Amino acid sequence: MAGLTILLAVIALALLAPLLYPDSPFALVAKPFEPPSGPHFFGTDQLGRDLTAEVVHGARTSLLIGLLATVIAVFVGATIGGLAGYYGGRIDALLMRFTEMFQTIPFFLFAIVLVTVLTPTIANVIFAISLVSWPPMARLVRGEFLAMRSREFVLACVSMGMNDARIILMHILPNTLSAIIVTGSLMVATAILIESGLSFLGLSDPNTMSWGYIIGEGRTALRTAWWVCTVPGVAILVTVMAINLVGEGLNDALNPRLRTA
Amino acid sequence: MTAKGLRYVVRRLALAIPTILTIVVLNFGLVHLAPGDAADVLAGEAGSATPQYMAQLRQTFGLDQPLYVQLVVYLERVLTLDLGYSFRHGMSVSALIATRLGPTLLLMLTVLLLSVGLGVLLGAIAARNLNRWRDNLISVLAVLAYATPVFWAGLMLIVVFSVKLGWFPVSGMEEVAAFNEGWARVLDIARHLVLPAITLTLFYLALYTRLMRASVLDQYAMDYVVTARAKGLTERQIAWRHVLRNAMLPVLTMAGVQVGALLGGAVVVETVFAWPGLGFLAYESLFARDINLLLGIFFISGCLVVVVNLAVDLLYSVLDPRIELR
Numbered sequence: 222m223a224g225l226t227i228l229l230a231v232i233a234l235a236l237l238a239p240l241l242y243p244d245s246p247f248a249l250v251a252k253p254f255e256p257p258s259g260p261h262f263f264g265t266d267q268l269g270r271d272l273t274a275e276v277v278h279g280a281r282t283s284l285l286i287g288l289l290a291t292v293i294a295v296f297v298g299a300t301i302g303g304l305a306g307y308y309g310g311r312i313d314a315l316l317m318r319f320t321e322m323f324q325t326i327p328f329f330l331f332a333i334v335l336v337t338v339l340t341p342t343i344a345n346v347i348f349a350i351s352l353v354s355w356p357p358m359a360r361l362v363r364g365e366f367l368a369m370r371s372r373e374f375v376l377a378c379v380s381m382g383m384n385d386a387r388i389i390l391m392h393i394l395p396n397t398l399s400a401i402i403v404t405g406s407l408m409v410a411t412a413i414l415i416e417s418g419l420s421f422l423g424l425s426d427p428n429t430m431s432w433g434y435i436i437g438e439g440r441t442a443l444r445t446a447w448w449v450c451t452v453p454g455v456a457i458l459v460t461v462m463a464i465n466l467v468g469e470g471l472n473d474a475l476n477p478r479l480r481t482a
Numbered sequence: 483m484t485a486k487g488l489r490y491v492v493r494r495l496a497l498a499i500p501t502i503l504t505i506v507v508l509n510f511g512l513v514h515l516a517p518g519d520a521a522d523v524l525a526g527e528a529g530s531a532t533p534q535y536m537a538q539l540r541q542t543f544g545l546d547q548p549l550y551v552q553l554v555v556y557l558e559r560v561l562t563l564d565l566g567y568s569f570r571h572g573m574s575v576s577a578l579i580a581t582r583l584g585p586t587l588l589l590m591l592t593v594l595l596l597s598v599g600l601g602v603l604l605g606a607i608a609a610r611n612l613n614r615w616r617d618n619l620i621s622v623l624a625v626l627a628y629a630t631p632v633f634w635a636g637l638m639l640i641v642v643f644s645v646k647l648g649w650f651p652v653s654g655m656e657e658v659a660a661f662n663e664g665w666a667r668v669l670d671i672a673r674h675l676v677l678p679a680i681t682l683t684l685f686y687l688a689l690y691t692r693l694m695r696a697s698v699l700d701q702y703a704m705d706y707v708v709t710a711r712a713k714g715l716t717e718r719q720i721a722w723r724h725v726l727r728n729a730m731l732p733v734l735t736m737a738g739v740q741v742g743a744l745l746g747g748a749v750v751v752e753t754v755f756a757w758p759g760l761g762f763l764a765y766e767s768l769f770a771r772d773i774n775l776l777l778g779i780f781f782i783s784g785c786l787v788v789v790v791n792l793a794v795d796l797l798y799s800v801l802d803p804r805i806e807l808r
Contacts, residue, residue: 327783329746421633454634462629
C-alpha cells in the first residue's frame, strides 16, 4: 500500500510538472549553489538552476522511459518466448540460443555502446534499454508456454482444429498474463535504474532533464554542494522502491499460491 | 577432475565458441554504425588536418578498407588472440587489457565473495527468524539497497567516508606517489578497495539476501527436514548441515547468471571511483571512439562471462552430486 501511495504521488508530480514549473528546468533562476532552503525548496545547482524544478521534470523522463522501454521489452520477450515455448523443437533451440547470447553480453556495457553509437536521444535510450531487458521475459514466457502446451485445455483446442495464432493469443496468453504483469512491473524499476546509470555517464537526451544527468553534473561539486547529488538520488531510490513494492503486491494478489511467507 | 568432468568442460567450451564469435561480429557491426571514426577523432584533437593527412591516417589503420574486409581481418586476429593496436593509448589492446584486467578481477571477485557470502548468511538469519525483528530489519534494508542506484550509493559513501570522515581515499587504486612496496602496498590497495567494493556489493547483497531467504523457506517445507527432525537432530544441525547447503544452490545459479551484469555495474563504479579497471577503460574508450580497444574489451568480457558460468556449473555439481555433468 505504501508503495502504491508513493508511486501515485510520483506519477502525479510528473503529470503536474508543466503546471508546477512551467519554465524550462534548464533555466537559470538564481545564484549557483544555494543550499536547500528559502525560495528554492531543494536549493540550486552549479549553474543556478532550480533543483526542485529539475527533479520534478526528471520524474517525467524516468517514468516515461521506464514505462515505454518495458512495454517494448515485454512485447519482444513475450513474442520470442511464446514462439519458442509453443513450437518447441528446432525453433525453441534456435530462439533460446539467441536469447542466451543476449544474456551473455554484459547488458549495461551493451546499453552504453548502443546509446553512444546511435547518439543519445530519448527514442534511442528507450530502444537500448528495451533491447537489453527482454531476455528474462522471453525465458519466463517460454517456461509458462512450455508448461501450458501439454495441458488438456490446449490439447482440446488443437484437436478442435483451432489455428495456432488463436490458441496462443486467446487461450495460452491470458493464462500467463499474471506472471507477465508481475515481472513486467519489476522491469519498469530496472529500466529506471538503467536509464539513471546511462544519463549519469552523460548518455541522456541533452534536451530532457533526467535524474541521472543531475547527479552526473553535480558530481564535480560533491564536496561543497552535497544536495545537488543527494536529492535526485533519493528520488530514484524512492521511485524504484515504490515500483518494486507494487510489483510484489501484484505478485501476492495475482499468484496467491506462490506467496512466500 | 574425472575424465567425465574434463569431457564436460571441453564440450562446454566448444559450445561457447559460436556465442563468442557472434558477440564479436555483433559488436563490430554496432561500433561501425557510429558516425565518425578514429581518424576523425585524432584529426579533431590535432586541431586541423588536411584531407591527405586524413586519408593517410585511414590507410594506416585500415579504415579505408570495405567493412567486410575489416571484419575478416579482425576475426582472423581475434582467433590468434591478437586484438589489434590501440592508436589512442599507443599500445596493443591485449597488453592494455592485461594491465586493466587485474583491478577489475580484484574488484569483481571481492564483490562476488562478499555479496554471496553475506547474502547467504543474512538470508539464512532472516528466514530462521521469520517475521521477527531481525527478519524485518534485514528485509527492509534489502528492499532499500535493491532500489539504490549503484553510482549514487558510491557518491554518498564518498561524501560520508571520504569527505566528512576522511577514512578512505576518494579515488584510484593506490597511492602511486608513495612508492609503497610489499605489505604496505597491499594495505594501501585494500584501503582503496573498500568503498568501490561496498558500493557494488550493496545491490547484489540485497538480491542474494532476498533469494536466500525465500530459498531457505522453501527448503524448510521439504520432507527431508521432517526426517532430520524425526531422527533427533538439533535445529542448529538441520539448519547448517542440511537446509543451508540445499538453499544455496539457487543463489549460486543467480550469481553465475549475474556475472555479466556485475561487469556492467563495474563500469559505473569504476567511473565513480576512477578505479583503473576494464570498466573505466571501456568508458574512456567509448568517448575516444577507440574502436579496436572497445571490441577487445567486449570480447574479453564475453569470454570472462563464459568462463565464470562454467566454473559455477562445476561448483554446482560439487555442491549437489545429484546433478550430472552431461
